């Protein structure tokens with residue numbers, strides 16, 4: 001993985017439907033097949049960090065550890081959670097507690113919640129005092145902690161902010177043979193969106209693979 005200055009190299013990884021959704025209107029996100037899970041877990045074993053937004057933790061309660069691989073090295077888990085809303089019972093804290101979990105919050109996060117998360121084993125990183133976690137600060141702090149590459153596993157809101165901030169270097173996207181529809185179903189990238197095509201990042205298509213009815217695309221930032 002290439003070096004990108006004093007921040008980790010970021011790979012956005014997701015499985016989306018043909019119509020660009022990563023979950024249904026009810027939040028069901030089980031789009032991957034077994035092969036896709038194996039690809040995702042192989043990548044998890046290769047990176048030093050794996051990052052999600054609090055929306056994904058609350059919707060899916062993921063473990064964010066590596067499966068399918070013998071004696072894997074688990075990456076550090078990172079949850080972007082401005083207000084320290086991560087439940088102390090969340091699997092990112094209780095499952096394999098020996099795997100480190102960082103919760104990135106703002107200076108305004110409630111102190112009592114932060115104390116609870118610390119007691120539950122989380123390492124807290126304060127990133128700015130705005131409404132939301134300052135992602136550039138977070139990337140610098142992760143780099144200073146020795147994390148040189150990380151996998152961004154969504155969801156849509158965090159994907160948008162990371163892309164908007166120019167912090168995504170590579171995208172590994174699986175397209176599942178499904179059409180989900182729904183105005184409120186979560187897209188790969190949510191947020192305010194770009195106004196004009198010229199503002200949107202232009203990517204280079206590096207690889208295309210077909211796996212049964214699934215398509216795997218790899219893009220890199222130009």
Ligand SMILES: NC(=O)c1ccc[n+]([C@@H]2O[C@H](COP(=O)([O-])OP(=O)(O)OC[C@H]3O[C@@H](n4cnc5c(N)ncnc54)[C@H](OP(=O)(O)O)[C@@H]3O)[C@@H](O)[C@H]2O)c1
Nearest residue numbers: 014015022029053055056082132133154155156157158161
């Ligand atoms: N198919 C897939 O590959 C896949 C992968 C991952 C997730 N998903 C699905 O995606 C859905 C969750 O996506 P989501 O868009 O609702 O939530 P999300 O992106 O997981 O989390 C968004 C939340 O992160 C917090 N946050 C803190 N700082 C932020 C910043 N600078 N920018 C953006 N967010 C920041 C915000 O909450 P606070 O303001 O409270 O901090 C924000 O609401 C779930 O249904 C999940 O199943 C699917």
